[in-house]
Amino acid sequence: MRAYLALLGAGFQRQNTYRLALVAGLTTNAFFGVVRTAIFFALYRERDQVAGLDVADALTYVWVLEGLFAVVWAPWFWELAEAIRSGEFIAELLRPGDPYLRLAAFDLGRTLSVVATRTVPTLAVAALVLPLRLPGTLGGLALLAASLVLAAVVSFQLRFLFASAAFWTPDYRSMFLFAFPVLWLASGFVVPVDFFPDPLRALVDWSPLIPLVMAPVRVATGRSAALTVAGQLAWVVVLWLAGRLVLAVASRRLVVHGG
Amino acid sequence: MVAEHPGVYLRLAAASVRATARRPAHLTARTLAAALIVAIEVAGVMLMLDQFGSIGGWQPAEVVVLFGLGFAGQGLALVFGDTLEASKVSELVRRGTFDQVLTRPASPLGWVVASYVDTRFVGRHLAGLATVVWAADRAGVAWTPRRAGLAALAVASAATIIFGVLMAAAGFTFVTVQGSEAVNVLIYGGQYVASYPMQIYGSALRFLFTWLVPLGLAIYVPALGVLGRPGPPGLPARLAWLTAPVALAFVAVGGLAWRAGIRHYVGTGS
Numbered sequence: 066m067r068a069y070l071a072l073l074g075a076g077f078q079r080q081n082t083y084r085l086a087l088v089a090g091l092t093t094n095a096f097f098g099v100v101r102t103a104i105f106f107a108l109y110r111e112r113d114q115v116a117g118l119d120v121a122d123a124l125t126y127v128w129v130l131e132g133l134f135a136v137v138w139a140p141w142f143w144e145l146a147e148a149i150r151s152g153e154f155i156a157e158l159l160r161p162g163d164p165y166l167r168l169a170a171f172d173l174g175r176t177l178s179v180v181a182t183r184t185v186p187t188l189a190v191a192a193l194v195l196p197l198r199l200p201g202t203l204g205g206l207a208l209l210a211a212s213l214v215l216a217a218v219v220s221f222q223l224r225f226l227f228a229s230a231a232f233w234t235p236d237y238r239s240m241f242l243f244a245f246p247v248l249w250l251a252s253g254f255v256v257p258v259d260f261f262p263d264p265l266r267a268l269v270d271w272s273p274l275i276p277l278v279m280a281p282v283r284v285a286t287g288r289s290a291a292l293t294v295a296g297q298l299a300w301v302v303v304l305w306l307a308g309r310l311v312l313a314v315a316s317r318r319l320v321v322h323g324g
Numbered sequence: 325m326v327a328e329h330p331g332v333y334l335r336l337a338a339a340s341v342r343a344t345a346r347r348p349a350h351l352t353a354r355t356l357a358a359a360l361i362v363a364i365e366v367a368g369v370m371l372m373l374d375q376f377g378s379i380g381g382w383q384p385a386e387v388v389v390l391f392g393l394g395f396a397g398q399g400l401a402l403v404f405g406d407t408l409e410a411s412k413v414s415e416l417v418r419r420g421t422f423d424q425v426l427t428r429p430a431s432p433l434g435w436v437v438a439s440y441v442d443t444r445f446v447g448r449h450l451a452g453l454a455t456v457v458w459a460a461d462r463a464g465v466a467w468t469p470r471r472a473g474l475a476a477l478a479v480a481s482a483a484t485i486i487f488g489v490l491m492a493a494a495g496f497t498f499v500t501v502q503g504s505e506a507v508n509v510l511i512y513g514g515q516y517v518a519s520y521p522m523q524i525y526g527s528a529l530r531f532l533f534t535w536l537v538p539l540g541l542a543i544y545v546p547a548l549g550v551l552g553r554p555g556p557p558g559l560p561a562r563l564a565w566l567t568a569p570v571a572l573a574f575v576a577v578g579g580l581a582w583r584a585g586i587r588h589y590v591g592t593g594s
Contacts, residue, residue: 093508093509097509100513100516100517103524103526104520104524106524108372108373109376112377116375239354242353242357243356245357246360246365247364249365250364250365255364255365255368255369256371257372
C-alpha cells in the first residue's frame with residue numbers, strides 16, 4: 066500500500082514540474098471557456114430552458130469541461146502504448162507488486178495534479194465572475210470532489226484499454242483514428258449530451274464515457290448527485306475488471322523484440 | 325538568396341505524397357478519419373442549434389455554413405502547414421534536421437513545407453466544402469457565380485491566415501525550441517470563434533478575430549454575401565473585398581516572423 070501511495074506522490078510531483086505547459090494549458094482552457102460562454106449566452110437570450118438545462122447549467126458544463134480537458138486528453142495519452150511497442154513495458158511486468166495498480170497509482174498522481182492545478186482553479190475563477198451552478202453545502206462539495214477524482218480514475222482506465230491495443234498491433238494509432246471522433250462527441254466535448262435525441266442519449270448515458278465529463282457536470286449542478294457518483298463508481302469497477310482481464314491475456318502473449 | 329527553381333519543390337512535394345501513398349489503406353483511413361471529425365463536430369453543433377432554433381438571429385443551417393468554410397480553410401492550410409506545428413518543428417530542431425536544411429541550396433520554408441505535405445488533411449478540406457454545400461442548400465441559398473466566388477474567397481483567405489499563424493508559430497519555436505500549445509488557440513480557437521456569427525461576441529473577441537488574427541473577417545464577412553445578409557453595424561457584407569488584401573498582409577507578417585525566427589536560430593548542438 067505504501068509503495069502505491071509513493072508512486073501516486075511521484076506522479077503528482079512529476080506533473081507539477083511542467084510549469085510552462087501549465088500556463089499554456091490554462092490559457093487555452095480559459096480562451097475556449099470564454100468563447101463557449103459567449104455562445105451559450107447568445108443561445109439562451111430568448112430561451113430559459115432547453116432540454117432541461119438553463120443558462121447556469123450550460124455555463125457550469127462549459128467550465129467543468131474546460132477544467133477536465135487535460136484530465137481526459139492527458140498530455141501523456143500515448144506514453145503507455147509507446148512503452149508497449151518499444152518493449153520497455155516488460156520492465157513493468159518484472160517489478161514486484163501488481164502492475165495494473167502501479168500504473169493506476171502513478172497515473173492517478175499525475176491526473177490529480179492536473180485536477181489541483183487546472184480543474185479546481187478554472188472552476189473557482191469562473192464561479193467568481195459567472196453565474197455557475199455549484200453545490201452550496203459541504204456534502205455537495207464533497208460529492209463534487211469525489212466525482213472529479215472518479216473522472217480521473219476512469220480516464221486512466223479508458224486510456225489503459227486504448228493503449229493495450231499496442232499489445233496486438235504496432236499500428237495502434239490507426240485503431241484510434243475512428244474511435245476519436247466518436248469519443249469526442251459521445252463524451253460530451255462537442256455539446257452536452259442532454260441535447261442529443263432520446264435514443265442516442267439513452268445509448269450514451271449507459272456508456273463508460275459519461276463518468277468523464279457529464280457526470281461531474283451533473284453532480285456540480287446537483288441533478289441526482291449521489292446516484293451519479295454511484296454510477297461512476299460502478300464504471301470504475303467494470304473497467305477495473307476489464308483492464309485486469311486485458312492485461313492478463315496480453316502479458317501471456319506479449320512478444321518483446323530483443324536486441 | 326538561392327536561384328529559385330519551383331520545379332524542385334514540386335518534385336519534393338510529389339515525393340512526399342508518393343511516400344504516404346505507398347500505404348493506400350492507411351492513407352485512406354487517415355483521410356476518412358479527418359473527414360469524420362468534421363462530420364461529427366457539425367452533427368453535434370446541429371443537434372444543439374436545432375434545440376434552440378437560432379443564435380444571434382441566424383438559423384442553424386446558416387451557422388453551419390460558417391463551420392464548413394472554416395474547416396475547408398483550415399484543412400487546406402494544414403495540408404501544407406501541419407509540419408509547422410510546434411511539436412513537429414521542435415522535433416526538426418532537436419534532431420538537427422533543420423541544421424542540414426539550412427545548408428541546402430533551397431529556401432528553408434519551401435523545403436520544409438514540400439517535404440512534409442500531409443494529404444490526410446484533404447479529407448478535412450473536402451468535408452468542409454461538403455458541409456458548405458449541404459448547409460447552404462438547407463439555408464435556401466441560391467448559388468450564383470458571385471456567391472460561389474465569395475465562398476472560395478473565404479476558404480482561400482482563411483487558409484492563408486492559418487498558414488500565416490503556423491509560420492509565425494514555427495519562427496517562435498526556432499527560438500524557444502519547445503514551442504507552445506497556446507498557438508492552438510489561434511489555429512483551432514480562431515476557427516471556432518469564426519464558426520459562429522461574429523455579432524454574438526463582446527467587442528474584445530470581435531476586434532481580436534476581425535483585425536488582429538482576421539479569421540472572422542475572412543470567414544464571416546464573405547459568408548454574409550453568400551447568405552444574402554447585410555451584416556451587423558461596423559462589419560457590413562460589402563467589406564468582403566478587404567478580405568484578400570488583409571489575408572495577404574497577415575501571411576506576409578507571418579513570413580517575417582518565420583525569417584526573424586531563423587535569424588535567431590542557433591540549433592541545439594549535438
